[in-house]
Amino acid sequence: MRALRFVGIRLVGMLVVLLIVVFCTYVVFYLVPTDPAQQSCGRPCTPQNLAIAREFMGFDVPWWQQFLTFLGGIVAGRTFGSGATAIHCPAPCFGYSFQQNATVLDLIGERIPVTFSLALGAALLWLVIGVATGVLAALRRGRPLDRALMVASVAGVSAPTYLVGLLGILVFGFTLDMVPVNGYVPLTESPVDWAWHLVLPWLVLAFVHAATYLRLTRSQMLDALGEDYIRTARAKGLRESTVVGKHALRNALLPVVTLFGIELGSLLGGVVITERVFGMPGLGGLLIDAVHQHDLPLLLGCTLFSAFIVVLANVVVDLCYGVLDPRARLT
């Protein structure tokens, strides 16, 4: 029952956050003096044509009314225009790109497998690498291995993703000719080629992000290893691997999980950049194209969609937190 209540509270909180994020994003995008109707008005753009375009797109009403229509679209779908030329955007409707003649969700759906493949693989890799090296550094505190790892971690924290990516392309792609440096092969087409094309991008993202986790895990492990309950565990004759793995690591992992939740937003940014470096047709490419074509509905949709993903993932992280730390379930 308590677990259900915990999940329930988190879900309600998530809905509130989402509503506010949608509202703020919407206001920012529609209070600025750029007119989406102007872009798809056609030539010659007579005032009549412009008015028709506005009405068709639903921009002829006050902004708060547009916002409510937009919200309604997410829940129930919406229809632009009427009669034979009407365009229907089924629920959940995050908007319609009049320039590409497709719903925003369809456009995102085409690209999202690329972004997910990249993000999930890389996140898994850097969590494992970051936590493992962090534990290792803590156990070898002050020794050469620890020092080397700490020097490498400062480099990892400082190096911009695209720089590491381009150097990776230069060294592993061109000079050593080991891995492909460009493009994406769908998982359904060939799982081997899929992974082969993703190896370098995964490693690049993992190198950049693992450094933060290495530093955090190390300091948390050092804290945990100094605690009384570790001495107790050792005193009662537990094996060192049990002491480190079960007693110290489990407590040290809590802030790591928190950091992962906080970092999801910036992870998405890193993925956008990595996609650009490796020429992968993901969400980042869609976003940059939308920028260059001034496709406002698509931009709004992409931003909101990213926010949705991040908020949703944070709820999952919160629930994981509950599993790791029984105390968190009570609040």
Added chain:
Amino acid sequence: MSETALPQPSALAAQNRSVPAAIWRMLRTDRWALAGALTIALLGLLAVGADVLTAIEGQDPFSYHTDALDPATGGPAGVLGGISGTHWFGVEPLTGRDLFAIVAHGARTSFLIGLAATAVSVLLGVLLGVSAGYLGGWYDRLVTWTADVLLGFPYLVFMIALGVVVPASVPRPLLLIVVIGLFGWPTHARIVRAQTLSLKERKFVSAARAFGAGPWHVFTVELLPNLWAPITVMATLSIPGKIGVEAALSFLGVGIPPPTPSWGRTISDAIDWVRSDPMYLILPGAALFLATWAFNVLGDGLRDALDPRTGVRG
């Protein structure tokens, strides 16, 4: 120091515990932090003296030098990207603009945006963090909650989109400073709020309040002097992130518009030349890496010196 008035031992101890004294001590003992500080000083010199240095070289970041290019490929003529006495870092492919001038003026862009955005976010973070921690109640909950939402927000995606919708009449550097600064305050506010919560319970704060001191007096006289150490550390550690965001946005083509030099944009232009002219990537890339690295090691050193409890090198 006059010979008649010897400093009291307590005064001496207080002096040595001050933030500047601790920084000075750290620079003498911590080699990494010293290396970081020197690198920052050098790059800062490059940024401030960009005009003078490029004038000595006899170049500027805007003039085309097609004579320095290899007509067959469009890349720089000569080895290592065309490095020579006239072009210290070689030239840019296709245009022949001087790469040293671009890197030096790019340092100016990076430092300007990085430092100004950090100033905005630290100022906001300190004001909101202290007030939330000190005043408490619903205001505290509102600030904490807003910070949590903003921390998880995919800010880079939002900034990319914002670059389009904000009219071109708004200067891009200003827009970048404001937006990067606005998204940066939550981390600072969290740290400062936590510090304020523990400071607020200390006797000297209660004493000041008992004497009738108002919130502003408590903030400036009692709290702020005790917050300088964490503020210094977090400001230093957040500069590399801000420099990185500017470079990332310029890399994606939505940051500083051409022709103003920016490391991020040059690195982005270098993508197509990685194979034939790697120096075009390596030189601005090294400058960017050195800048972020230097602030990070200096920040780590500062943290170890000023705030030993949270030091990462332990």
